[in-house]
Amino acid sequence: MPEETLRPFTFDIIRAENVILNTYDNHIKRSLSAMRNQYHDEKAYEALLNQQDYMLYEVYEVKRPEIAGELLQGISIVHPGKVGDEFFMTKGHFHSELDTAEVYYCLQGEGLMVMETPEGEWAVEKLIPEKVLYVPPRWAHRSVNTSRNEDLVTFFVYPGNAGHDYGSIEKQGFRKLVVEREGEVQVIDNPRWLPPEAR
Ligand code: F6R
Ligand code: ZN
DSSP, X not given: OOGGGGSOOOOOEEESSSEEESSOSEEXXXXXXXXXXXXXXXXXXXXHHHHOOOEEEEEEEEOOOSSTTOEEEEEEEEOOOEETTEEOBOOOBBOSSTTOOEEEEEEESXXXXXXXXXXXXXXXXXXXXXXXXXXXXXXXXXXXXOOSSSOEEEEEEEETTOOOBOHHHHHHOOSEEEEEETTEEEEEEOTTOOOGGGO
């Protein structure tokens, strides 16, 4: 790592029509095809994918060494839309280093953070502009955009050594799903989810 990157540095969050960072090192894009088996309505998923491999979310990362003591930062942008009745969302993950937390600061849009522990305790918190969310150690987290037409944009900070564990979420999803039914945002049980002792 060049010497100058070890000195304090700043960057700007530009709140233009699309929120963006003025400097970033990595731009991750996840489209529908990367989310196979993650939405509860498989037919709706296939039908939408047949139309187009829609872009669901993007992450702009500021790179730092992935070691304890460092902090990783960036912005996450979940686009609006639904697969069947289920809102566009991130994959969601536990941190591989389970005892690491994360802070989210909502910049734009509206959504929900769906969270759960390995034991199956769950929580859902609303994300609206200027809301800060603390995700404690051990809680898996997924951002869901519940707006009809606006991006959900959050700034995040988490420990450099956290790592990402997508495994168990990929298998059966989160305990709770966020859907639109009768014109309302509803948090419902995921029929595929099993408690730890039944897996
Ligand atoms: C990092 C973190 C966020 C997410 C991002 C995309 O620990 O929680 O930066 O990585 O919102 O979500 P995933 O990684 O679940 O695809
Ligand atoms: Zn995380």
